[in-house]
Amino acid sequence: MRARYRESTLFLYALGASLLAFVANSVKSLILPSLINGILGFALGSKKIPQKLLAALLVLNAWGAFINGLYFHNVGDEIVSIQAVTIRSGAVESFLILTLRFFLIVGSTLLMLGLVNVRDLIRSLERDLRVPSGIAFSIAYAFRLFPLLSKDLSEIRIARKERGFTSVVLSPKHLRSILLPMLNISYERAVWGGISAELRGLRLRKVSGRKPLGLGDVIILSALALQWVISLYS
Amino acid sequence: MRASRFTSIDLALLAVAGVISGVIFTAAWTIYNVSEVLAGPVGARIISYGLWFMGAPLAASLLKKPLSAFLGEFLGALVETLIAPAGGITNVIYGFAQGLASELGYLTFRYRRWDIISGALAGALAGLPAVGLDAQLFGVVGTPLEMSLWVIAACVSGAIYGAVVSAAALSLRK
Numbered sequence: 001m002r003a004r005y006r007e008s009t010l011f012l013y014a015l016g017a018s019l020l021a022f023v024a025n026s027v028k029s030l031i032l033p034s035l036i037n038g039i040l041g042f043a044l045g046s047k048k049i050p051q052k053l054l055a056a057l058l059v060l061n062a063w064g065a066f067i068n069g070l071y072f073h074n075v076g077d078e079i080v081s082i083q084a085v086t087i088r089s090g091a092v093e094s095f096l097i098l099t100l101r102f103f104l105i106v107g108s109t110l111l112m113l114g115l116v117n118v119r120d121l122i123r124s125l126e127r128d129l130r131v132p133s134g135i136a137f138s139i140a141y142a143f144r145l146f147p148l149l150s151k152d153l154s155e156i157r158i159a160r161k162e163r164g165f166t167s168v169v170l171s172p173k174h175l176r177s178i179l180l181p182m183l184n185i186s187y188e189r190a191v192w193g194g195i196s197a198e199l200r201g202l203r204l205r206k207v208s209g210r211k212p213l214g215l216g217d218v219i220i221l222s223a224l225a226l227q228w229v230i231s232l233y234s
Numbered sequence: 235m236r237a238s239r240f241t242s243i244d245l246a247l248l249a250v251a252g253v254i255s256g257v258i259f260t261a262a263w264t265i266y267n268v269s270e271v272l273a274g275p276v277g278a279r280i281i282s283y284g285l286w287f288m289g290a291p292l293a294a295s296l297l298k299k300p301l302s303a304f305l306g307e308f309l310g311a312l313v314e315t316l317i318a319p320a321g322g323i324t325n326v327i328y329g330f331a332q333g334l335a336s337e338l339g340y341l342t343f344r345y346r347r348w349d350i351i352s353g354a355l356a357g358a359l360a361g362l363p364a365v366g367l368d369a370q371l372f373g374v375v376g377t378p379l380e381m382s383l384w385v386i387a388a389c390v391s392g393a394i395y396g397a398v399v400s401a402a403a404l405s406l407r408k
Binding site for chain 1: 240241242243244245246247248249250252253254256257263267270271275296305309312313315316317318320321322323324326327370371372373374375376394395398399401402403405406
């Protein structure tokens with residue numbers, strides 16, 4: 001038997017786990033929640049998000065955490081000295097804390113993204129968390145626009161290349177020249193999309209009743225509460 | 235002001251602002267990481283932070299309604315979270331705080347100015363919560379001089395990109 005859960009419960013879980021990353025500030029308090037979320041999240045997330053992207057995320061984060069530790073927290077006992085660079089205990093501790101926070105935040109988000117699809121999540125946010133229906137429509141419409149905008153962007157890049165311009169944004173001036181055509185196309189599309197939604201009765205649409213809490217919701221929320229307790233009392 | 239006062243066209247335009255911002259926010263991670271190596275913490279903030287504050291002036295310049303700045307930034311952050319989990323759901327927390335700060339920019343003018351100046355102010359104000367949240371989450375806490383420089387860099391970047399995106403959005407309605 002599958003434990004039923006609301007998609008919005010996973011959103012709350014990811015939000016709660018991310019807030020825990022803000023609150024916990026030692027390796028000891030972060031290690032257990034980070035490992036749980038990191039391992040589960042990366043295992044589930046790799047089904048939906050390309051593994052190369054996840055690997056790049058890991059490398060970039062490790063590099064950023066290392067630079068951050070070296071620049072801002074390089075105090076305490078000397079651990080290792082490589083030519084002119086001396087790495088001290090404070091830098092290592094900072095690196096560990098940031099890496100664990102990364103695992104907690106990204107792991108819990110990947111856990112959410114691995115278990116729900118975006119459309120169901122938006123529907124659940126509207127139905128169970130009472131996100132205003134207009135906002136839910138905007139989020140849903142944004143995801144409908146996403147493939148269209150990606151196509152527009154690639155066409156703009158081709159047009160720029162053919163005119164001898166770089167396809168990569170290097171300055172605010174370049175950014176404006178890419179934004180303008182994208183906005184022009186999207187504006188027209190949005191106006192007609194909005195009129196179409198209005199004519200089809202967007203305002204009259206009723207939001208369905210809340211889905212009752214299932215066993216899955218209780219398990220997910222208990223797991224979050226348990227992680228908070230373990231983290232705060234360790 | 236209730237969100238229901240937005241028309242369906244406004245909501246569709248908000249979606250446009252959200253998805254364009256979400257894509258830019260996602261790209262900003264790479265720009266930030268590269269610029270931090272090449273230009274250091276202050277340079278990286280000037281080059282990239284404003285990109286993360288563009289959702290608010292973009293939506294406000296398109297919609298010209300109260301709360302549009304907040305919703306544009308927040309929606310962009312939500313789209314960013316759902317399409318590429320680089321910052322995880324903390325993006326939503328950043329988006330919420332930055333959106334509120336940018337909204338203050340338009341509130342300062344009592345929602346009467348939706349031009350490049352108010353767009354630049356909205357972008358600049360978002361720099362304050364961004365640096366504050368960086369300090370809390372990533373432990374990026376320097377000396378008072380360094381902190382001041384980072385806040386100024388983030389605000390300057392926000393003002394530049396805010397002005398650019400406002401100019402682009404406003405030119406549509408001419």
